Amino acid sequence: MRPDAVRSSSDAAWEAVGLPPLTGRVLEYLIGRPVLTRDEIAAALGSPAEAIGEALGALEAEDLVVRTGSLPTCWAAGPPRSTLGALLARRRQELARTEQYVEQLQEVYRSVPARRVSSDLFEIVESAEQVAARYAQLLASSEHEVLHLAKPPYLNLPAPVAEESDGLSDAPGPEPDLPEGLRFRSVYDSDGFTDETSLRTALRGTAMGGLLRLLPGLPMKLVVFDETAGIIPLRKEDPAAGSVIVHASPLLEALRALFESVWERATPLYLGRTDGQPLPERARSERDGPGGRTRDILDLMAAGLTDGAIGHALGLSRRTIQKHISETADVLGARTRFQIALLAHERGWVGRT
Incomplete structure (x- = not known):
């Protein structure tokens, strides 16, 4: 060493x-x-x-x-x-007294009329600003892994740390100061992965070393911080209405299990740019297969993106995307997008290498 x-x-x-x-x-x-x-x-x-x-x-x-x-x-x-042992013993006594004081402070916290804390397992934060603040606190205290299920609608407030990691906010901002070694895994709802906000947020997440997947029809928005806490919205269609913070409990374990179930069914997506520019074209990797840009389009099609979202990710017009798809259909002898995806999978054309 x-x-x-x-x-x-x-x-x-x-x-x-x-x-x-x-x-x-x-x-x-x-x-x-x-x-x-x-x-x-x-x-x-x-x-x-x-x-x-x-x-x-x-x-x-x-x-x-x-x-x-x-x-x-x-x-x-x-x-x-003996000398350091005595010092450690004194510190343990001080910590024990501090823990007792923390419990007293917790009771004071729960007694505030404007705060809704039903038990030590749940905490309700009712404003968008409070949600973003608690998110930042939980993120800063995380050590191992943060899990996200992200889908519209997103919060619209100046909380950069929220946007960087799961799209809780629509406002751009600087990269957050994240704990070293913290890993992100995110699943975005492919049905809502069509706007600039979703793509920008996903690009920033992958820039921080995050893993990204897409799946249509996500059941809910969710963030889980290690095995200590999770955030879910109070109202499905109105994230600004507040959120429930779930602390370590069987319910939090169930939320983690839900994420893992969704993760297993979701399609991996690889986004290589972090500056808002189109993805670079991948090199041709199969002698008789399509060119790199067509393979990129097939990857994004398999992930469930619309032509508009694919065009935004690749920096191409909708007409160009449709031209690539049409030419691929002719090569494969396919008549529908489903057939294109199926035959492309069979030939090994889908999946970034």
Whole structure:
């Protein structure tokens, strides 16, 4: 492991027990040596003597180091298992008191007349602005995966973080500051995947490493954050009417299961551009197959997009899209779009490689 990685890991450990990084490094250095003066520690760590003096004072206050000698003053660390064990015990007691206080604050939160919190499992937020704010909070606290079922109508308010991830908002904005390693999986309703908002939102989602699929007739809008919370709208046709936040419970598990069921049935869609420009043409990948642009059109057809939506994604006119489809039908000997999709699948023309 690289030294800077080790330092980062140890700094995080010290911060977890309430010690600033420099203070923790002073203690680490002293643990490996018998006694040292302030100036010797400062020279070894390359830090100002005043800062080292403050760190030593903080360690002494926590009974982690002791003074030895007087001219000059020397410092020694105590046995880590006993001294740090005592510090951890004090921190646990403080955390326990904080948890009790949090419960008191929760009761105060629930008692506010304008707030609708029926239990610890459910929370109702009634305005579009509150929905966007809670979304941003839950997104920032997520660590592993965020799941979306996205369909119109979308919220229309300046909440960029909502739009970036699942189309809760129609307003453009900067990329959100997302936790490192967070994964997105989104299913869009292909019946509503026909406007600029849906495509722009999907492009931004894939730009953040998200996986995208399409399926007609999605049952509902849904966002699930890890295994801790989910958001569903109060009213199917009016997202501005507010949402229900479902916290960890069997209901949240059922919502996750619903998403996985939809995900399995949905068609993967690969969107490669993030700047609002048309998708680049894919290279020809099969000797006797259609050209790259026709294969792109077949992929989007298989995903259920209309000619208008396909044209918007590829930067082509509706007439051009229809020309490609007509020529493909002639090659395949197909008379309907369904036959085109079926025969294209059989020949391996559908599916981005």
